[in-house]
Amino acid sequence: MNNPRELLQILARQFGLLNKNCCEISGLDISLIHSHILYEIGRQNLPSMQKVAETLGVDITTFSRQIQSLIxxxxxxKSASPEDGRVYLLSLTTEGKFVAGSIEKMMNDYLDEVFSFMNEFEKDTxxxxxxxxxxxxxxxxxxxxPMG
Structure with missing residues (x-):
């Protein structure tokens, strides 16, 4: 069997996880972290900044800078919660929904192609x-x- 770390390193490289930018959509260079943030905001219903940061395992200071960039x-x-003005809720704008949807389609097309080289049993495995x-x-x- 191959070295597990080596397999995961190769997987990360092939998946583009080492790339600074994941894609360009509507003339915008979308970074990998932005792609993850857009995905989580779209997946969750009006999540708080803290909830998305925790889901992604990103400290709130770094996350806050990323949110400002996306704004x-x-x-x-970003809007204050009606229940607690100290909590900020996140939502996608119309453009944000378009970009998130475009990334989703690109990823699904990519994964469909990757899985097309496998039979159903291999894919399920x-x-x-x-x-x-x-x-x-x-x-x-x-x-x-962080490892260290």
Whole structure:
């Protein structure tokens, strides 16, 4: 069996996780972290800034800078919670929904092509294995913290 770290390194490279930008949409260079933020805001219903930052494992200061950048790009809207004015809720603007949808389509097309080289059993095995790996990583005390 191959070295697990080597397999994950290759996977990260092939998935483009080392690239600074994930894509260009509507003339905007979208970074990988922006792509993840847009995905989470779209997936959750009016999430708080803290909730999305925690979901992504990003400290709130760094996350806040990323949100300001997305607001300047007119992709995200930040508004005070009606229940607690100290909490800010995030939503996608119309342009943000378009960009998030475009990224979603690009990723689905890419994954459809990748999986087209596998039969159904192989595809199911890979997806079950990734789910198992994700579950095990969530149980790890070392997960989602800077190595150092």
């Amino acid at each position: 300047r790009m007119n992709l995200v809207k 890979v997806l079950r294995s990734i789910q198992l790996l994700n579950t095990s990583m969530q149980k790890s005390k070392m997960c989602c913290t």
